[in-house]
Amino acid sequence: MTLDVDFGLQRGELHLDVAFAVAAGETLALVGPNGAGKSTCLAALAGLLGIARGHITLAGERLDDPARRLFVPPASRGVGVVFQEHRLFPHLGALDNVAFGLRARGSDRRSARTAAREWLRRVGLERHAAVLPRELSGGQAQRVALARALAAAPRLLLLDEPLSAVDASARLLLRRELRAHLAAFAGPRVVVAHDALDAFALADRVAVLEAGRIVQAGTVAEICERPRSRYVADLVGTNLLRGTVHDGVLRVGDGGTLVVSTPHEGAVIATVHPRAIALFRERPSGSPRNVWSAPVVGIEVAGDRVRVQLAGQVALVAEVTPAAVAELGLARSVAVWVALKATEIGVDPA
Amino acid sequence: MTLDVDFGLQRGELHLDVAFAVAAGETLALVGPNGAGKSTCLAALAGLLGIARGHITLAGERLDDPARRLFVPPASRGVGVVFQEHRLFPHLGALDNVAFGLRARGSDRRSARTAAREWLRRVGLERHAAVLPRELSGGQAQRVALARALAAAPRLLLLDEPLSAVDASARLLLRRELRAHLAAFAGPRVVVAHDALDAFALADRVAVLEAGRIVQAGTVAEICERPRSRYVADLVGTNLLRGTVHDGVLRVGDGGTLVVSTPHEGAVIATVHPRAIALFRERPSGSPRNVWSAPVVGIEVAGDRVRVQLAGQVALVAEVTPAAVAELGLARSVAVWVALKATEIGVDPA
């Protein structure tokens, strides 16, 4: 039961052209900027949008293949979809929404409702069985949508930001529940997520979609270690620099330079982990080969750490402790000294 | 221009009863589980829902006060709202959606459109001016909604998960943009967020709403250090335990015990930072007073760290490096040894 796709389609100004495969029991996270085509891609997989070229194949069966004039309508595909805007049926209560897929596939009313009730319990909403969607809170609605998709026992799961509105506690719970369910579920699944944690917690592999194309694909660890685009770097919280290396000196796009230790020459992608960047009040003396002064342009508290945005020669984000913020007197537009060891800069050919 | 509220209302089964104040130029983050009443609270502030008792006062002016039969309709309140389900007008393009508030307040068409175009640019969608909401991606729609609320130049800003669908790159950008705008904006603002980073990045203070009541309020640092409910603990990524201390021994609800170092006796709330928990393959010998064996029930990769869920005597989450995972051979249902220093356990009276 492998999902194997290679297709192109045009929607408005977006030209989507992707190819990937997801094995049975595997979860692929689809990440990418807004408007990259993630939801469009899921719609094509679900059969809500026809493709213009290529094919969509599930478990060896062609679901869509314009060249052979083959198109399996959505109802016969056995896909479960959680839509980004949940799309709960407004005239049905939570329970009947969840039971809908079972009823549509021919279950009798009683057994469908029993199964649906169990699903509501799993997403923590057994007490909201009779509640209409418009009377549900945003997060509750999203959980019902999740239960609805899972209850229909699909062959292929497509989840479009299934946890974006779910609260922190339930998220832990649902992530676990979802993982457990996914483990029990034999088919392939594709998850769209903006939240790195969600994506990485649920997925085995990640595909990064930008402007309709897959720009990077790999395991979670690979993506985290070597992000190849600004978007992924931002997602995993790493600094990403593009530039050219010449004689051990990296010249960044904006004109700044950094000493790096790499055998590569020419165009490269460099990554710098925010925690590898040290900040000082006075100019430090010591081993770091890169030392410069930069103004602070932003400070963000992130849990128990603080992310400091730096402008200047090379724009970077550093991560420090709240204690350091107080000690250094960090604030917007204060200038600080930045130290960065050459060995902390990861360099890959572009 | 202070927002000062103290009101109660009933909606379905939820009884919402809250009191808080937000000073001019201050941002309050409203966090809490799904269905806690956060959106309901914002609706009352916006005047879309009447309150049953108490009052809502902005800059000394009563906006809603049932006792005095006072009710200022939403259109006269000068509030800007980003709704959880964005609610862009489906028949208007992105630009006209953003211009709507200005037009409603009497601007002529041209100047409203010019201002709206500038706002679209700020949220990175200047190229989508003519696009209808149904042709926008989820995140694009949310950004337009944000621009629409901000463009109307409100006295009070209410943002219901303004960044939940926004991608990681844009999020950094928007968070910064939003902060900059908020800094320029004199009025009070209330932000609902499920994402701890969003909440903490944007807010000066946090109020935790659970089941219609505020269970904790304080600065970001206070909340992070001493979460007083499971929800907040999960939000900030800390372990929270409720139990009773007797003779320096904490007995947790489930029956487990931990040695703690505290002068308190009786019912307490204890917090344990995930990184304070050490994991070992063999039973460690040494200083930690609490050592026990526990099965791993879940592993989550979170960026460059790994969160390990432990069952056993006391259910906790530990945070370790990916290297440690490999070294310890961590996997689901593997048993590990857990060590926790008594001094790492924060204890407060309940």
Add this chain to the structure above:
Amino acid sequence: DGAPPARVVRVFAAASLSAPFTALAAEFERSHPGATIELHFAGTPQLVLQLREGAQASVFAAADEVSMQRVVAAGQAAAAPSTFAHNRLAIVVPADNPQAIAGLADLVRPGLRVALCGPEVPAGRYAREALARAGVALHSVSDEPSVTAVVAKVQLGELDAGIVYRTDTTVGGVTAVDLDPAQGVTATYTIVPLVTARPPDVAAAFVAFVVSPAGQRLLAAHGFVVP
């Protein structure tokens, strides 16, 4: 099934005959046990049209001769039509005759609102004939579609007067001013059994009953002038 069961005679009659024919049918059924009369009332031209489109009927009673001639010309009449009643024209005015109208000549007094039926309607045609004979050039404010419409408008005070059949002025709120017999024009009602009659003997019996003294008495009782 559109065809009536045996011994049910379907009679197409002009709407203005609704009252007397309802009574006639009841009387006929009493004197002819087992026979049933089914009455269909509509405007005479409409009846002609329905007959032309193949409507099944046994007897046709028309309010004007032109319509009857059409049916005869179409070969649908099973016998020669018989005249069974006349109607006289009259001026209808509100009950207390506030404008003191005495004859056709009064109708052209300035400020009066008077309406006739349209020239296509038999009553309108007869009224115009009468006016022409009396040498009165009347301007009708409206070509009304039926005498009942004229009567209703006089009744509601919308019109000061109208020219209608004598039989239509028996309703409340209005009164009739009879015409000078010299100016009077009479309408002629004719009846005929049709070729599609089922059963033909009962249809013929009904036609005979209408022209019989008993039938004529009933018609007279409803204000018709019998031959």
Add this chain to the structure above:
Amino acid sequence: MNARRRDLAALATLLPVVVATAFFVLPLLGLLLRAPWSRFLEQAGSPAVLDALWLSLLCSTSAAACSLLLGLPLAVWLAGGQGAVRAVVRVLVTLPMVLPPVVGGIALLVAYGRNGIVGGPLARWLDVALPFTTAGVVLAATYVSTPFFVLTVEAGLRSVDRRYADAAATLGAGPWHTFGRVTLPLVLPSLRAGLVVAWARALGEFGATITFAGNLAGHTRTLPLAVYVALESQPEAAVVTSLLLVVVSVGLLFLLRHRWWPSR
């Protein structure tokens, strides 16, 4: 904004409503005032009138049901797309609204009469004739009232968010299941409005009925036809009879109000 100002504003908004309501209520009120109430019971209770009333209710309800049967597929198809074919069909279906009812009746005779395009073969081979039967009344009423149903429901269907049907499809629901369980419930307000409109139009129908189905007491003489006959001889009775129609439909519509205009 103080309370007085708000009240004035509310009044200004209500004024057109009051004017519009008065426009419709005054004529009725006038009829009520002029009607000979002393004779109401005697008149309205007569077997002939009760027969006609019963026939009217039967035929208008059947016609509404036929409107649903004929009109729903049509409305669904019309709402399903664009294009010249649909535009032409929509216009053709709209025409019975434009045609004067009597002409509509003639057209029906031409098509479904005993010598008609369809009626002829029907009469010859199946010995089924529609004119001058109760079925003919229903046919005539259906002909004049279905277009109202179709246009109302099509408009409703065009406002329904198609994404719900998409969601149903991904849950394995075929087109019929989706239509019955998702689209239909969502279009219910317009469907109900369409049915009420069709029913009311059928209840008041006169011209096409008298032309196509005739005016036979007990078979095809509905209340409007009875009113027509009564107008010839006793106009007061006619007014009373039509007030009976009014009273009955007021009662029915009022009883139905919770089912047909439920709170949202």
Add this chain to the structure above:
Amino acid sequence: MNARRRDLAALATLLPVVVATAFFVLPLLGLLLRAPWSRFLEQAGSPAVLDALWLSLLCSTSAAACSLLLGLPLAVWLAGGQGAVRAVVRVLVTLPMVLPPVVGGIALLVAYGRNGIVGGPLARWLDVALPFTTAGVVLAATYVSTPFFVLTVEAGLRSVDRRYADAAATLGAGPWHTFGRVTLPLVLPSLRAGLVVAWARALGEFGATITFAGNLAGHTRTLPLAVYVALESQPEAAVVTSLLLVVVSVGLLFLLRHRWWPSR
């Protein structure tokens, strides 16, 4: 599902559409076949008929406009809530649909005639009389067609998501701005359907018009009245005249199709 099976399924879905369309088209076709086409031009081009056509178009369009004016506030108010008052008003407004048109005309005379409840004072103090005038035709047509508009638009308004109006309010839009810029555009499909229905109903209106406004060539003789008049004397000519009505409305509706049923 292979292609053949799919085609069959599509056919099964289309069948009711074809049947329904045929039901409406056959009578028209019949009229067309029987009409004396040789006389069409002569007949349809006669000044009397053209006058009547022009009057019909004028009056039905005015009536549709009046429906909008009177009906829109009413529909908005009716859709704005529940309760017995609204239920009663809705039923009262629905009644002109149920009333046989001739009785409706009498009711109009009682209210707006020279001696009417409203018409009396109007005639006495302002010297304005409505019966037998073109304004009277518009009044009668408005009376019979507005109810269709109100019910259709109310149903549409009830389907509109109220949360958009809420969003507009938070952006500082008062009720009028919100209504004009948000609610109205959202209810447009139903509004258009309501207008078409009201217009078509007014165009075909006969009974109330002839009763209230009379039948005066050039002033109140609309095409349906001309048809009725012609029916009395020369039925074939009547059919031709009503076909003119059909042709004109076909043309108008077809020309309007892009504006009124735009692609979504």
